[in-house]
Amino acid sequence: MASLPHIATATSSAAIRLFGFIFLRWIPGHHFVPIIFTSLAVYLTSLVLLSRNDHPRSNRSRSTTKGSKRTRGPKTSEPGDSGLKTLLTGLPSRRSPLWTWTTVLINITVALLTIDFLIRGLVLYPTTAVSFSRIGYVSSTTANLLFREPDPSQLPVVISYREVSSPSSQKLTEEGTVYKLDNSTDYTAAVTLKNLKPSTHYKYSLSNNKTGSFITAPQPGSPAANRLSFVTSSCIKPNFPYNILSHPLKIPGIEKMTEALGKLPALLRPAFMLFLGDFVKLSRWPCHRPPLIHTLDDHEIANDWSQGNKTAPYPAAADPFLHYHVAANPPIPEKAFAHPDEVTYFSFVNGPASFFMFDTRTYRSAPSQDNSTILGHAQLQSLLAYLSTPEPEGVHWKIISSSVPFTKNWHVGTTDTWGGFLNERRTVFEAMWRTERELNVRVVLLSGDRHEFGATRFPDPSLELPPSELQSDTPGLGIHEFSVGPLSMFYLPIRSYYQTDDEDVSVKYAPDGNSKFGYIDIADGADEVDPAAPAPVPVRSSILTYSLYVDGEVVWKYRLSIPLEAAAGARATQDSAKRIHFPPGRVLEDKLVKNGWDVAFKTAIGRTEELAHYCLDIATATYYTLLDKVQAAERLS
Incomplete structure (x- = not known):
């Protein structure tokens, strides 16, 4: 033994x-x-x-054999050694x-x-001496520039810019000078470049030898404003999966994304990237880099954070987020319902789409209560005002980003998502459905956090869709959510996403891959508003194409559209109750591996984990109930 x-x-x-x-x-x-x-x-x-x-066994062995006749024979070792x-x-x-x-x-x-x-x-590679610059939010006439310079000998820093197409001998336009940087902002400063021309390629220069370039957004209402491309993802960690031969700050997913985007024609290069949380500060970013716009999530603070913006470690954790990200982000909504200095949610318009970017961490309360809030009162009111406001001519999409998924189809960690705030989610969805019905714009949801990809649609109950159009893993009608991540991180080889009711209809699930991001392209074109009709009617439409990239390759494409010819669109999209709705979504390409034996095994693991969480929650609740009863009895005694 x-x-x-x-x-x-x-x-x-x-x-x-x-x-x-x-x-x-x-x-x-x-x-x-x-x-x-x-x-x-x-x-x-x-x-x-x-x-x-x-050692003692060896000594005893030598003492017992001392003086005895040594027997020659083959050398042996212990069995199994x-x-x-x-x-x-x-x-x-x-x-x-x-x-x-x-x-x-x-x-x-x-x-x-x-x-x-x-x-x-x-x-x-300590960060104390890091010096860098980057572009954040870019409008048709402005660009937010963020830089860090801890070396006092480089001060003051002069910021200048010029058009790339202009002669190199042309004098640079000086935007401003930063004379002082200190530890209160971690030696960072944000400067807005103003009076820029729409749809123009610019190069900026700093007197500390930092340079970069950007392209301004198109003039609203112009032909160029009919097209917009951007990317979205979340969650990164340097040098993962770990490679001893790799640079410790290398982020493989960013390199894969950069290579993939570099293959696109210049017309299709993304205007910006929505990074939806769980980010680390980067001083380096490869070529073809889009401007970065950021959303806060839990790993900038603490895992599954839901304790408000006053409890430690939130104040200390939010400080770098404010200086490194918020400072270069888009403006806050016109109707923010809070003091501007206390707002970390944003809104902007670019081309054919307007955007509302949530902060689902700063204002949330504990989940799974009747009055639980993930947005907080001010942000919720701001969102409702945004949804009820008509968009300018030529803006056909309201795109809403959230660091955590809206769908409750993920059955592990559900309470950390909108699945833990279902009452508020219902309020938001009702406002979104009303927006689509009354304003003739289409709402699209983008999210991250899960280290998996999931496409989900939320059909408007007023459409009264038949059961055949509410089946799992089917394209169709409804507000669509595309949740994707990580850009460069781990993924779990278990299956925890599946449909359980007809409120959250699954469209596609892709859990595997250390690097995943979504590429969204919106452009005018001809689309069939009812592909299932005996004689489909192609009409001029604003078409949104979502492309899922896994490890640098396109593996899935999906299309949503909005008819721009109102009369033809109305005739083609009227249902039996004479209600007008948008064309159903369509899968354009699917290279993902079909279900095999491993999927069943991974699904079983996911269900086991879900059951374990459920039993743990019951045990915890029972423990605290008994504890309350014991304490009450002690008080009575």
């Missing part, structure tokens, strides 16, 4: 390797680090105990010290790689 040191050695060795692999290549969760190093300490201690136990067993289990080999030292070295190397992943970037 194996001794306790043998069991401890084998178990701790297995834990080092298993959790080391998970942390470095699968899920870089902080809770795995103490497990790895505790297991290493147990493993080394157990080895020492085993070696001490072996082999190099393969030593390498696999981590147990020492009495026959070969080389195998013992090799397996010890393997376990120590796993721990060293963990340390390298954690601290190499911090030690070799």
